[in-house]
Amino acid sequence: MTDISPTLAQAEAAAGPALTFADLELHPLILGAIADAGYTSPTPIQRDAIPLARRGRDIMGLAQTGTGKTAAFTLPIIDRLIDGPRRTRALILTPTRELCVQVEESFRKYASHAPISVVAVYGGVPLDPQEKKLRGGVDVVVATPGRRIDHLERQNVVFDDLEVLVLDEADRMLDMGFAPQINNIVGQIPVYRQTLLFSATMPPEVEALARKYLRKPVVVQVGVRSAAASTVTHAVYPVPREKKNALLVDLLTSKVHDSVLIFSRTKHGADRIVRDLEKAGLKATAMHADKTQAQRTRALQDFKDGVTSVLVATDIAQRGLDISGITHVINYDVPQQAEDYVHRIGRTGRAAKEGDAYTFMSPDEIGMVRTIERMIGTPIPRVSVPGYDFGTVAAD
Ligand code: AMP
Secondary structure (H helix, E strand, O other), X not given: OOOOEHHHHHHHHHHOOOOOOHHHOOOHHHHHHXXXXXXXXXXXXXXXXXXXXXOOOOEEEEOOOOOOHHHHHHHHHHHXXXXXXXXXXXXXXXXXXXXXXXXXXXXXXXXXXXXXXXXXXXXXXXXXXXXXXXXXXXOEEXXXXXXXXXXXXXXXXXXXXXXXXXXXXXHHHHHOXXXXXXXXXHOOOOOOOEEEEEEOOOOHHHXXXXXXXXXXXXXXXXXXXXXXXXOEEEEEEEOOHHHHHHHXXXXXXXXXXXXXXXXXXXXXXXXXXXXXXXXXXXXXXXXXXXXXXXXXXXXXXXXXXXXXXXXXXXXXXXXXXXXXXXXXXXXXXXOOOHHHHHHHHOOOOHHHOOEEEEXXXXXXXXXXHHHHHXXXXXXXXXXXXXXXXXXXXXXX
């Protein structure tokens, strides 16, 4: 695409890389909240994106979750809104309810010293409480596209004063079929605004979206586009499909794991894994689309609070979750899309914490693992567990 220039981003970033949050010249009330959060220095995406966003540029941020991308757009928005009129001036669209709540929490955290109000609106819960908050007036609305439209139709919120639009995890929103809703919403907000688009991957659909809604955007890219978080230790366990459960139980019982997020391809599979783990005396919770919103919120909270140390999730949990301190991700099934591997392991190794990512590979999944290795640009070490590896099994 012609109007998006990576070199400009690199040049601008190279011109003045800031090393501390104070160097980014954020409002003192924000610096206080950052200090409370215990952050000592900006992550690369924050260092690159915040100065550009503060200058009012449109940004296309190529960054996966775990890079600190949420603060990269939250901080400059708070900085912009802090002294201005109290109207709804920023809208953030996110693909999932979980991400919506997390972005809202980030706003609350970073605006804890500032007079900024934020509301999250998402589906699966009654409209009324959200409606009440919106009608009371808020500075920032974080929404999933479907629910946003409900409120627009009911005229609960006016976007005449909107100054900043964020499309977070744009690739995921398009994957989920939200293009019509996004078009509808953008059609109802001011044309003269700042637009920030974040995406972990850049398929042609996302490029087209950027071309449509961003004005002379600067591309800010963290590391290699598809690189996996560098603090994650990867391993592939070759294992026949029918022995995956036994291997999982063995791995989880053989050493202490503080918190493990397991990805299953299907809901049914997730439930079966939970049952098998429970039979083996391990407490685990499933989280997937058949669970009610209340059950999903509860499952996530229990996992965060350490009540449950094993969470078995399908792809709904793949992005949008911010679970700091996860020590392990296990791909019980090899992800169907190579990009999903990067997203999944983005759950661990977040913001430079150490984490492990194990992938169980049955013979029919060898090709998919090779595709992933090509995408991340490095082979993933194989760990052969005697009695499980299909080489060993074949010799039995
Ligand atoms: P995100 O990529 O936005 O999902 O953020 C990933 C995690 O990094 C979150 O748990 C943030 O609280 C944390 N984080 C964001 N910025 C920083 C920073 N500058 N220093 C340390 N941790 C951070």
